[in-house]
Amino acid sequence: xxxxxxxxxxxxxxxxxxxxxxxxxxxxxxxxxxxxxxxxxxxxxxxxxxxxxxxxxxxxxxxxxxxxxxxxxxxxxxxxxxxxxxxxxxxxxxxxxxxxxxxxxxxxxxxxxxxxxxxxxxxxxxxxxxxxxxxxxxxxxxxxxxxxxxxxxxxxxxxxxxxxxxxxxxxxxxxxxxxxxxxxxxxxxxxxxxxxxxxxxxxxxxxxxxxxxxxxxxxxxxxxxxxxxxxxxxxxxxxxxxxxxxxxxxxxxxxxxxxxxxxxxxxxxxxxxxxxxxxxxxxxxxxxxxxxxxxxxxxxxxxxxxxxxxxxxxxxxxxxxxxxxxxxxxxxxxxxxxxxxxxx
Amino acid sequence: xxxxxxxxxxxxxxxxxxxxxxxxxxxxxxxxxxxxxxxxxxxxxxxxxxxxxxxxxxxxxxxxxxxxxxxxxxxxxxxxxxxxxxxxxxxxxxxxxxxxxxxxxxxxxxxxxxxxxxxxxxxxxxxxxxxxxxxxxxxxxxxxxxxxxxxxxxxxxxxxxxxxxxxxxxxxxxxxxxxxxxxxxxxxxxxxxxxxxxxxxxxxxxxxxxxxxxxxxxxxxxxxxxxxxxxxxxxxxxxxxxxxxxxxxxxxxxxxxxxxxxxxxxxxxxxxxxxxxxxxxxxxxxxxxxxxxxxxxxxxxxxxxxxxxxxxxxxxxxxxxxxxxxxxxxxxxxxxxxxxxxxxxxxxxxxxxxxxxxxxxxxxxxxxxxxxxxxxxxxxxxxxxxxxxxxxxxxxxxxxxxxxxxxxxxxxxxxxxxxxxxxxxxxxxxxxxxxxxxxxxxxxxxxxxxxxxxxxxxxxxxxxxxxxxxxxxxxxxxxxxxxxxxxxxxxxxxxxxxxxxxxxxxxxxxxxxxxxxxxxxx
Numbered sequence: 001x002x003x004x005x006x007x008x009x010x011x012x013x014x015x016x017x018x019x020x021x022x023x024x025x026x027x028x029x030x031x032x033x034x035x036x037x038x039x040x041x042x043x044x045x046x047x048x049x050x051x052x053x054x055x056x057x058x059x060x061x062x063x064x065x066x067x068x069x070x071x072x073x074x075x076x077x078x079x080x081x082x083x084x085x086x087x088x089x090x091x092x093x094x095x096x097x098x099x100x101x102x103x104x105x106x107x108x109x110x111x112x113x114x115x116x117x118x119x120x121x122x123x124x125x126x127x128x129x130x131x132x133x134x135x136x137x138x139x140x141x142x143x144x145x146x147x148x149x150x151x152x153x154x155x156x157x158x159x160x161x162x163x164x165x166x167x168x169x170x171x172x173x174x175x176x177x178x179x180x181x182x183x184x185x186x187x188x189x190x191x192x193x194x195x196x197x198x199x200x201x202x203x204x205x206x207x208x209x210x211x212x213x214x215x216x217x218x219x220x221x222x223x224x225x226x227x228x229x230x231x232x233x234x235x236x237x238x239x240x241x242x243x244x245x246x247x248x249x250x251x252x253x254x255x256x257x258x259x260x261x262x263x264x265x266x267x268x269x270x271x272x273x274x275x276x277x278x279x280x281x282x283x284x285x286x287x288x289x290x291x292x293x294x295x296x297x298x299x300x301x302x303x304x305x306x307x308x309x310x311x312x313x314x315x316x317x318x319x320x321x322x323x324x325x326x327x328x329x330x331x332x333x334x335x336x337x338x339x340x341x342x343x344x
Numbered sequence: 345x346x347x348x349x350x351x352x353x354x355x356x357x358x359x360x361x362x363x364x365x366x367x368x369x370x371x372x373x374x375x376x377x378x379x380x381x382x383x384x385x386x387x388x389x390x391x392x393x394x395x396x397x398x399x400x401x402x403x404x405x406x407x408x409x410x411x412x413x414x415x416x417x418x419x420x421x422x423x424x425x426x427x428x429x430x431x432x433x434x435x436x437x438x439x440x441x442x443x444x445x446x447x448x449x450x451x452x453x454x455x456x457x458x459x460x461x462x463x464x465x466x467x468x469x470x471x472x473x474x475x476x477x478x479x480x481x482x483x484x485x486x487x488x489x490x491x492x493x494x495x496x497x498x499x500x501x502x503x504x505x506x507x508x509x510x511x512x513x514x515x516x517x518x519x520x521x522x523x524x525x526x527x528x529x530x531x532x533x534x535x536x537x538x539x540x541x542x543x544x545x546x547x548x549x550x551x552x553x554x555x556x557x558x559x560x561x562x563x564x565x566x567x568x569x570x571x572x573x574x575x576x577x578x579x580x581x582x583x584x585x586x587x588x589x590x591x592x593x594x595x596x597x598x599x600x601x602x603x604x605x606x607x608x609x610x611x612x613x614x615x616x617x618x619x620x621x622x623x624x625x626x627x628x629x630x631x632x633x634x635x636x637x638x639x640x641x642x643x644x645x646x647x648x649x650x651x652x653x654x655x656x657x658x659x660x661x662x663x664x665x666x667x668x669x670x671x672x673x674x675x676x677x678x679x680x681x682x683x684x685x686x687x688x689x690x691x692x693x694x695x696x697x698x699x700x701x702x703x704x705x706x707x708x709x710x711x712x713x714x715x716x717x718x719x720x721x722x723x724x725x726x727x728x729x730x731x732x733x734x735x736x737x738x739x740x741x742x743x744x745x746x747x748x749x750x751x752x753x754x755x756x757x758x759x760x761x762x763x764x765x766x767x768x769x770x771x772x773x774x775x776x777x778x779x780x781x782x783x784x785x786x787x788x789x790x791x792x793x794x795x796x797x798x799x800x801x802x803x804x805x806x807x808x809x810x811x812x813x814x815x816x817x818x819x820x821x822x823x824x825x826x827x828x829x830x831x832x833x834x835x836x837x838x839x840x841x842x843x844x845x846x847x848x849x850x851x852x853x854x855x856x857x858x859x860x861x862x863x864x865x866x
Binding site: 047050051052075076077078079080081082083085087089091092093094102103105148149151152 | 503505506508509510511512513514515516517519520523524527528530
């Protein structure tokens, strides 16, 4: 049995259906990322798990103990679930130490000692304990928020886009630091984000949401390489979507005959997906012929928009190392590696 | 002969944006010196009197009695008002109390009723109600809106995410209120409490009518009966010291720390706490508060108006008083707002230590009771500027000193909303600094200035103490006429004046309520 069990969870805000029957299982000690465009209901899901909102229907159980069962719910303060919010949400009237020890019930001396340990755990200096939240940088605020949530040894940690307010460099390092601390503590974590790159980098399991529904749930590689539909494919990264005829474990499309991940001996018309990194250039006259229509220089790589010579109606966007200088109008040969993904 | 040099832009040694700042400072400082005159006068009068006479006049049983009365009044009324206003604000803003919006308007409405009309209303219903209990009860009903307004605004501004966060850290609702909500309301509660305390020290009419002696009533009596300057001055000294102690206590409790809201997160709509079975019993509190603060004045007034019939509407006298009141309010309001303009602009556009000190002077000056301001201006005009004694100019200066912060707050908020870049854009399009200021900030801040005029006019309309002592001969404002008639026990005849004061205050009270909502972003 999984650590967190969510069954048929529903929530409406007036006429808007925020959650339309969500089923989700989170394994103990794992990292799960819920990803989706804004407004897809992912924050509502998190707030229901935390106990900040009441569900309309459905069930949430943590470690076998139900916390939401239809309209009945355990109040937020009795769930022992930690949460780190988007802006850190530190109490402005308390110092860093006051924030970290806020939820602790031990004696003052133990609290102070533990606050110091927690500061070190999240990679901050103990001397910062006396500071005020507004004297910290954004990344430091997030680390303090994490320390505050860890102080109560929560059984589940919820992260509500905690890195999105940070600038790019800081985002990656803070994310790694937070992830490492949570893994070391063995706390199951649920991260909510709209940033697909962050989701793929952080997760053991990715849950893709759209319009209040869970579209797909699985390991990052699986979700990225074998998305359930074209919209999910496009949300998780650049995708080349082509019509194809399937037969004999292969797909016949504008890029030729490609091996496909087709199941059950399916044959007939279907839509397939390739990721841009599956497409490479071949030297000489071989491969599928195409012409460069636009070229954008991106530093280490160039982004090319190309038109197939045989079928002028099909344009693709691919990335090539920028060391190859390809002027507009140049004819090139393409080669596909790996399998094409067939949408069922 | 004109040289070509004349056609080049003149080089100014200081950057253009500093031009005009010095002149503005000068005006602001001169106004500050005027404002501090009453405070300076009290200490000067003490020095002139000499220690021996002063100590004889200060350390006597009568002063001890007044001190006891005043202290008890402040010590009981301020905390009771704080608790009442906080509970009411929480009920109307954060609980599922039935008709919460309606109660929130009714909790602000008593601001339209002058404090002395409250005691007029109470003794109309309970003629035997006198002394300290009456003083406390009437003060609480008259002044709780002063605290309700800022506390409910602060409650609306709180970020509900902080409360969610506290709940996730294991705090029950009650603990969240105590450890997260209350600390963030602290500044509003203290600020409102200080305001109420200063009003308690300065109010004359409310306590005179129920025959409860405070320093202010004693000074006015002294001034009116014997014109014994020294005795009144020494009482004023003690009163001023009381005000200063109150300011110091407030500053001490407040601390230096302001709570900045961190993070850019958009505040979520607040969730109202369900009162459950208490939902209807909780209605008793707003009902009781509104009954005493609005119902009692309404009952008394309608009783006298019905009993008096048409006979009490002596339109010639009422018309005259109304006309004089409106003129004095308008002139005073305009002058006060004009006086606030330099410091409002400086404190927003050129914030510095110096501008904060000047601003502090205005706040300090306005916390002096009207009776002290009047006493100072009477003495000063009689001694050094007799032609100004009992003229409109003197009374307008008194209003300026007393009500400048009201205009300042509105002005500052509206100037702060005009981006400084607009001034710079106007300058880049060839306007001089003064004309750039006029074309952008002044135009756009006009609604704030109008609100400033309205709020200071409201104060002036209901002002009694200083107006009585300073008004030119033959002047009879609504408040003065009301007071004169109640002193002759013509309660029915006074009713139309009370009604008019309330009617004219209502729009401005609505404005105050609206402003507090706007601050909260709704």
